[in-house]
Amino acid sequence: MSAASTAEPAFAAKTKTGRFTDFVDSRVGGSGILREFGRKVFPDHWSFMFGEVALYSFVILLLSGTFLTFFFDPSMAETHYDGSYVPLKGVEMSVAYNSSLDISFDVRGGLFMRQVHHWAALLFVASIAVHMLRVFFTGAFRRPREMNWVVGGVLLILAMAAGFTGYSLPDDLLSGNGLRIIDGVIKSIPVIGTYISFFLFGGEFPGTAIIGRLYVLHILLVPALILLMIVLHLFMVVIHKHTQYPGPGRNDNNVVGYPLGPVYAAKAGGFFFIVFGVLALMAGFFTINPIWNYGPYDPSPVSAGTQPDWYIGFVDGALRLMPGTLGDWQVEQDWFGYVFSFNVLLPALVPAGILFTVMFMYPWIERWITKDDREHHVLDRPRNAPTRTAIGMAGFVWYCVMWAAAGSDLIATHFGVSLNDVTYWLRTLFFVGPIIAFIVTKRVALALQRKDREIALHGRETGRIVRLPHGEFIEVHAPLDEYKRYKLVGFESPEVLPAVPNEHGVVTRKEKRRAFLSKWFFEDRVAPATPAELEAAHGHGHAAVEAPEEAKSLSH
């Protein structure tokens, strides 16, 4: 590499780019970095692109957001609209809403940039969420990546904060009602709730301060924190190197993939333009947040079918699901002359609290149960970790039930069913849904593992039916080549770890609990097929339809 030339004066780069590289390097000393990264190997898989989508949407958010700041005025002073959107002519509104309308109707390309910004924000949170699901279900959070998992979780929260602060800025009717709900939730906080509400809004709701304050948070504080977290996140990715899916030739000591330059850089760089292009298409063709239809914020009207942006939906849904009265008993309680608004506090804090706490702690929970402190760089296929996959699906379904509840009125009107019934069903699913999801997912994962075993041992179905001399029909199975087989058998399958006494010879309560969970995790595991089993399967001549019984008899 021409960049490594500083130490040897005799070395002379032969090409023009080589001389340029040398010129820069001899002044900034980047040869070490280039040597490390220029050909660094990155594994390739479609599911690794979600994180890239998130990163690229963030870049697009910064670009489009900067444009919007040139025209947006976060003042809540009153003004009368005099722009080119006729239906609102002369209407009294805040300067913030006025300038949002001007961006939409009087700044050329302003509407386009607003829509790019809003779509990119929705995609940003969505891609972070899907990326986290990928990381969870493939076990990529295991050592040494636990801390990066936490940084990712913080990024998700920050992304939601960025989204919500931005959503409120245009000061339209819809987002104003969103703020009204936030104010109601804040007021339900015991002891300090009323004060926080007054401090946030600079007095009574809505006041004249909130838009300006949210604006500073939205364009300065939150993006700076996001940027910091992204730097940390990527720094750790570099330290750890990327994980890879299991397969022939891949193990915990190597990385198999394409070198950064040129192939991987080209693919990843090109992908930025693809994400940008898709967002531009959406912004051009699909209206998002048509604030001119809602009108300026006014505490009196509200339109039916109001919806928050999708990532706030699960909290709004939880608020809807909580009953405020049980029979004649009020969930809101007056104790010692003070108000405890459990009907607001519980749904606003508890589900989100549980989701994020379990999410942040999960790497350590699983490490404790499995006592597995090794480094993992090869991912699990979700089916090969059935209990983890089932836990993830239970959480995912729980989230989705709450999210669906945020649209309970739309479900009722679209399907012509009673709103109350929809709520009753969703309340039931809130409790039952995760349990069903857990059981179904675990069974499906175990079934897929057994299917893998069978294919590994007896080959794939060819669809060729053969009649044997004694009249029996069998379907011929074709054996797999060793690369395909290794994909099905080359995985780790942790076993139940019974409780062991500590150095004093005592089995502690905690250890018993760990052993119980270990049993719950792994007692029904399906072990990967072994060469001996394969030998035995072939020993029976045809790998044919009797196979399952053979596998069973072999397994004891």
Place this chain on the structure above:
Amino acid sequence: MGNHSDGSPNHSGTVATAGQNEVEKFQDPGIPPHRLRLADTDPKAAKRAERQVALLFGISVVGTLIFLVAYFAIDLGSGESTIGTIRLQNMLLGLGTAFAMLGIGTGIVHWAKALMPDHEVSEERHAIRYEEDRQAAVRIVDDIVEETGIKRRPLIRNTLLGAVALAPLPAVAIFGDLGPRPDEKLAHTMWAPQDGKLKRLARDPDGTPIRAADVTIGSAFHVIPEGLNELHEGKLNEKAKAVVLLMRLDPDSLNPSEGREDWGYNGIVAYSKICTHVGCPVALYEQQTHHLLCPCHQSTFDLTQECKVIFGPASRPLPQLPIAVDDEGYLVATSDFKEPVGPSYWERDMHERSVNS
């Protein structure tokens, strides 16, 4: 082809028997042999791929041109421009950007996939840190802690902890002027009589007063206090507390509780429009069932039971505004609400008691 006899987990088709020796594993066959692409073997295919990449880049150029034409040729400033013009421009800007970006993106990716070497290579992972470094790092931290003597001098440690714990307090306190103290502001609305004059009920948003005679059975009015629109400051703040729904029902269907018999007039009743859940406007009136419904979280209130909650997440009934008719036949509020309106808050009960005392 499933193993149907697998009833219990312990008898599933596994080899997971405790105490068994390490089960023999399949050998890793290594990275599968590389398969050449068409473009690697056939120069014609390579040439074709090259042309395709160039074509995609060309499409990008076209996209940029579409954007520029749409930006400069469509004039928003002219008197003719309508929402249709803006939609058209927005669509063309989106289309142009999409072509410009997707052309470059797909071109580069196609180039990488079809023409750049696609040999998968394997690279060793290095340890995140080396044993020697690790021990040195631990030793250094220990040395640093030792040299400060913080463990041997608890007085220093404890006073430092105390100082550091208190030091952020000014940083919290300095935000004290973010807002005024709440005091009892939430307990009062504009409906309180001013200088002995009762406030008339006026239509939202134009502010014209409402005659009792105009309110027919089954009708509903969105109501604001008279004089709200003339406020110069804090109009929205007052409106956020004072908005009211006015409805007229058959007087027999109302069941006023003791002390509230004269809060209505001839079946006309007025209730706060701000939901007791988290404060959305309870804007939907179901005339047939006499229910009020909040569109945000679907709390449902029954008018015939003094707006008791019959469904949804709200806990408390909507506060009722006591009304009467003045000499000229207009509806007036005889007093402010007898309790704080809107979402509950910590001091609400205290305020309710002080309002009624």
